[in-house]
Amino acid sequence: MTHADGQTGLSDAGRAWSRVRANLRLSAGARLFDQWLAPMSLVEPCDGEDVRLALPSAFMTDWVRNHYAERLVHEFRALLPRVRSVTIETRRATPAPEVLTIAVPAPVAARPAAVAAPLLDLVAATPAVRPPVSEPASFIERPQLDPRYTFDRFVADPSNLVALNAARALAEPGPVRFSPLFIHGGTGQGKSHLMHAIGHAFLDARPDARVLCMSAERFMFDFVAAMRARDTHAFKSRLRGCDLLLIDDLQFIAGKDATQEEFFHTINEIMAAGKRLVISADRAPQALDGVETRILGRMSAGLVADVKMSTLELRRAVLAQRLAELPDAIVPAEVVDMIACRIASSIREVEGALNRVVAYASLTGEVIDLSFAQSVLGDTLRGAQRRVTIDEIQKLVSEHFDIKQIDLLSARRARAVARPRQIAMYLAKRMTTRSLPEIGRKFGGRDHSTVIHAVRRIEELRDTDRDVDGAVRTLIHQLEA
Numbered sequence: 001m002t003h004a005d006g007q008t009g010l011s012d013a014g015r016a017w018s019r020v021r022a023n024l025r026l027s028a029g030a031r032l033f034d035q036w037l038a039p040m041s042l043v044e045p046c047d048g049e050d051v052r053l054a055l056p057s058a059f060m061t062d063w064v065r066n067h068y069a070e071r072l073v074h075e076f077r078a079l080l081p082r083v084r085s086v087t088i089e090t091r092r093a094t095p096a097p098e099v100l101t102i103a104v105p106a107p108v109a110a111r112p113a114a115v116a117a118p119l120l121d122l123v124a125a126t127p128a129v130r131p132p133v134s135e136p137a138s139f140i141e142r143p144q145l146d147p148r149y150t151f152d153r154f155v156a157d158p159s160n161l162v163a164l165n166a167a168r169a170l171a172e173p174g175p176v177r178f179s180p181l182f183i184h185g186g187t188g189q190g191k192s193h194l195m196h197a198i199g200h201a202f203l204d205a206r207p208d209a210r211v212l213c214m215s216a217e218r219f220m221f222d223f224v225a226a227m228r229a230r231d232t233h234a235f236k237s238r239l240r241g242c243d244l245l246l247i248d249d250l251q252f253i254a255g256k257d258a259t260q261e262e263f264f265h266t267i268n269e270i271m272a273a274g275k276r277l278v279i280s281a282d283r284a285p286q287a288l289d290g291v292e293t294r295i296l297g298r299m300s301a302g303l304v305a306d307v308k309m310s311t312l313e314l315r316r317a318v319l320a321q322r323l324a325e326l327p328d329a330i331v332p333a334e335v336v337d338m339i340a341c342r343i344a345s346s347i348r349e350v351e352g353a354l355n356r357v358v359a360y361a362s363l364t365g366e367v368i369d370l371s372f373a374q375s376v377l378g379d380t381l382r383g384a385q386r387r388v389t390i391d392e393i394q395k396l397v398s399e400h401f402d403i404k405q406i407d408l409l410s411a412r413r414a415r416a417v418a419r420p421r422q423i424a425m426y427l428a429k430r431m432t433t434r435s436l437p438e439i440g441r442k443f444g445g446r447d448h449s450t451v452i453h454a455v456r457r458i459e460e461l462r463d464t465d466r467d468v469d470g471a472v473r474t475l476i477h478q479l480e481a
């Protein structure tokens with residue numbers, strides 16, 4: 001219930017918001033506060049449980065969400081303990097509100113939670129940030145699922161097909177398939193998106209199911225907090241009572257022995273009860289140093305699937321999809337293509353680049369063209385621009401393996417030469433925009449199928465052979481420096 005203050009006319013949430021703002025100003029400092037936080041306003045009416053805050057641009061929304069989402073929940077809850085969630089959304093200041101209502105495209109509209117916020121800006125829409133822990137054991141979890149991360153919004157591509165199909169199968173009601181599912185891959189390649197999509201699909205089919213989604217880091221914090229409070233019972237029943245448990249970024253518990261002990265028992269119980277389990281990490285189980293073998297063994301008993309570095313086609317398709325969600329934005333094809341080609345590191349960065357261009361154009365009123373986009377994305381492009389050449393790759397690989405560069409181009413098949421050659425081809429595919437035939441030509445006139453074979457082989461070896469994975473990581477690091 002909202003109570004209005006007789007003297008100030010403010011609701012409980014309104015008064016809490018004034019205090020939260022004052023606290024933020026003190027802790028963030030005037031400059032940061034004025035730039036990012038001052039433009040934020042409370043969306044009224046507010047029932048004091050689900051708080052909504054609005055910012056005038058998607059860009060700002062993104063920034064505040066990344067840096068202040070959890071903080072805002074804590075600040076509000078300290079003043080108003082009944083606050084359940086804080087949602088940060090985009091609401092453009094002018095013109096009048098009806099212009100602000102962005103059509104919610106069909107796929108996302110299927111989820112009522114996402115539609116509930118009428119001014120939802122799909123690019124920057126922020127999931128409600130739920131309070132972290134300590135719900136009573138009987139509470140049916142409302143999982144921390146990002147409303148944007150659904151299967152409908154996940155673009156299928158050869159680089160993610162196995163993981164996507166396994167994720168879909170695991171989310172289907174009925175017999176449990178492909179559980180535990182272990183999804184691994186580089187940063188920003190869609191692991192969390194897939195996990196959340198599983199959660200959404202599973203809840204769509206079984207709305208009363210207990211689904212819990214958390215990072216391994218959160219698992220550790222909650223567990224440590226429960227131990228400190230000498231009350232691990234609620235923690236255990238909360239985790240172990242799940243129908244679907246989704247744990248992101250497993251690598252965080254590497255080396256944390258007590259947490260791993262608890263984690264092992266948790267996944268054991270989930271699996272023994274025939275419930276579903278999905279885990280993600282930034283590398284394959286075999287390469288997760290510092291994580292107990294018995295945990296990794298459990299993972300390997302299920303399906304291990306990777307999401308590989310995005311292809312150019314995938315980046316193009318994701319951008320096209322995101323643009324379709326921004327009917328007001330006019331972004332020429334050459335700008336889209338420039339972003340897809342020049343930013344190859346992570347899809348998160350690709351999306352971020354598009355958002356930034358659109359946000360700047362809406363703030364400055366400028367028309368988007370190639371030079372506008374390039375000036376907005378200056379630093380990002382300069383970072384991404386560090387153009388690696390095939391020659392550079394060959395030089396570095398030959399130095400690393402202490403062979404002659406010419407050997408990489410030769411017909412020699414000895415493993416001491418063949419493996420580095422495959423690694424060099426893999427890096428050329430991954431770190432340059434050269435096509436397969438072009439790469440083949442640069443390696444002594446080889447066929448494009450040889451390059452494909454090399455890329456696949458190294459991808460496989462990176463999952464199973466630490467030495468190869470380690471060498472590739474070092475080389476990538478050096479090439480990116």
Ligand SMILES: Nc1ncnc2c1ncn2[C@@H]1O[C@H](COP(=O)(O)OP(=O)(O)OP(=O)(O)O)[C@@H](O)[C@H]1O
Pocket residue numbers: 149153154155156160185186187188189190191192193194282314318347348351
């Ligand atoms: N195949 C895809 N289709 C559509 N969107 C994608 C796809 N892959 C990634 N994305 C988008 O890219 C962004 C980053 O994805 P996500 O957060 O899932 O990456 P991640 O692999 O979990 O990264 P990290 O390990 O850094 O957490 C998200 O906005 C996600 O929606």
